[in-house]
Amino acid sequence: MTHEASLPPPDPLASIHTSPAPTLLLDAHCTVQDANDAACALLGRASTALIRRRLATFVTPGAQGTLSRLCMEVVQTGSTRQGELQLLTGDRQTADVLTTLGPLRGTDQPSGYYLVMTDITAYKQAHRDLLDQTAAYADREETQAASIRASNVELTQVMLAFVQQLNLPLGRAHAFLAMARQSAGPSTEPMDHALQQVDRALQEIVTLMTSVSGYTQLRVDPMLVRPVKLESVLRSALSTVRAVMAERDVHVTHDPLPTVLGDSRSLQLIFAELLGNALKYTRTRKVTHIHISVREDEQEVVFGVEDNGVGFNMRHKDRLFRLFGRLHSAREYEGTGVGLLSVRWVVERAGGRVWAEGKPDQGATFFVAWPKVQTSSQHRS
Numbered sequence: 001m002t003h004e005a006s007l008p009p010p011d012p013l014a015s016i017h018t019s020p021a022p023t024l025l026l027d028a029h030c031t032v033q034d035a036n037d038a039a040c041a042l043l044g045r046a047s048t049a050l051i052r053r054r055l056a057t058f059v060t061p062g063a064q065g066t067l068s069r070l071c072m073e074v075v076q077t078g079s080t081r082q083g084e085l086q087l088l089t090g091d092r093q094t095a096d097v098l099t100t101l102g103p104l105r106g107t108d109q110p111s112g113y114y115l116v117m118t119d120i121t122a123y124k125q126a127h128r129d130l131l132d133q134t135a136a137y138a139d140r141e142e143t144q145a146a147s148i149r150a151s152n153v154e155l156t157q158v159m160l161a162f163v164q165q166l167n168l169p170l171g172r173a174h175a176f177l178a179m180a181r182q183s184a185g186p187s188t189e190p191m192d193h194a195l196q197q198v199d200r201a202l203q204e205i206v207t208l209m210t211s212v213s214g215y216t217q218l219r220v221d222p223m224l225v226r227p228v229k230l231e232s233v234l235r236s237a238l239s240t241v242r243a244v245m246a247e248r249d250v251h252v253t254h255d256p257l258p259t260v261l262g263d264s265r266s267l268q269l270i271f272a273e274l275l276g277n278a279l280k281y282t283r284t285r286k287v288t289h290i291h292i293s294v295r296e297d298e299q300e301v302v303f304g305v306e307d308n309g310v311g312f313n314m315r316h317k318d319r320l321f322r323l324f325g326r327l328h329s330a331r332e333y334e335g336t337g338v339g340l341l342s343v344r345w346v347v348e349r350a351g352g353r354v355w356a357e358g359k360p361d362q363g364a365t366f367f368v369a370w371p372k373v374q375t376s377s378q379h380r381s
Helices: 012-018 037-043 061-077 121-183 189-220 230-240 264-280 314-319 339-349
Strands: 023-026 032-035 081-088 094-104 112-119 223-229 249-254 259-263 287-296 300-307 353-358 364-371
Touching (some): 023 037, 061 081, 061 094, 094 121, 121 189, 189 339, 223 230, 223 264, 230 264, 259 264, 264 287, 264 300, 264 339, 264 364, 314 353, 339 353, 339 364
Parallel strands (some): 249 287
Antiparallel strands (some): 023 032, 023 112, 081 094, 094 112, 223 259, 353 364
16 A cells, blocks of 8 residues: 655745745734845845834835735735735835735645735836826816916907997998988989998998807807707797798798707707798798708707708808808808807807708708707806
8 A cells, every 4th residue: 555745845935035026924913034135125125124023114104004904814814915015115215016915835824924025116106197297287278278268258358348349430430321411412323322332331340240249248158058948949039030031932840849958048049040041041942941850869959950042062061150151142142150150159068069961052951969968167057
């Protein structure tokens, strides 16, 4: 009868001194029993300065709690645990380490504990530097954003004051024009034409000032967000363009209109401007057809105002929503080029999108994607 010979357990002292990783041998009280050369180099101390001293001596105050929990869990459970510690080195510096603490198994009972350390100081410092840079970048961004907001407020105030100051000389110009008509003597066709051109120019200036003033005021007015019935918005918008529809054969149809979350004045502006735009560019048609389509998903409601008007070339679509952007001659179609810009502003302020599709002489459709959740920072309740 033969018996299998049992091998002696490996010598932990020999194994740590051949390991390239910084390693300590500890007892159940986390007192250092031995240290390899890599551990001595990491801690900046000779082995004689480490052995028979508590590991807590070489750990920063902020990491003492982590060390205590780590040691207690390993001793109580007999399992291996990992954690991060910050060590005090011999040159009065600190080292961040990722540690693995576990029992030495020579018999059924642990003969001690090993602590393997991985130096992550450079990684932690890079992480701290990145956080500092991110915080500094965020501070600069906020400072720049605050500066831009202040500049926008100042520009708005200047624009409103400018428009207000122009009212006086324009009033005088109208008065002088009336005096010129009265003192001109017998009416002649060239003179009447000249005076009409002056009057038309003054009216265009007044219209432009009104549009710019309205757009400027729009940029500073906060939004009052609440549930809004688009049926009511459409009725209100149609009432504002009723005079334009007079003596014309206009048919306005629409899909069922939902209730959305938004600012009622902003939505009324959108509908009024898009309806007015459709009526303007369909006036050459014997019969005008305007249809408001609706589709929605979980994020947004998309409605489109479609007409059978003169349309436009899609190559020029980016000019539609710019300040004074026009695709047709001002002599053929009146307007200031501010209305669609105002639509874009209120839609984007609410976190939505606006775009248009069309073909020359085949009509156009202006789309608004209105978000179901408002994202603007300019809300008020």
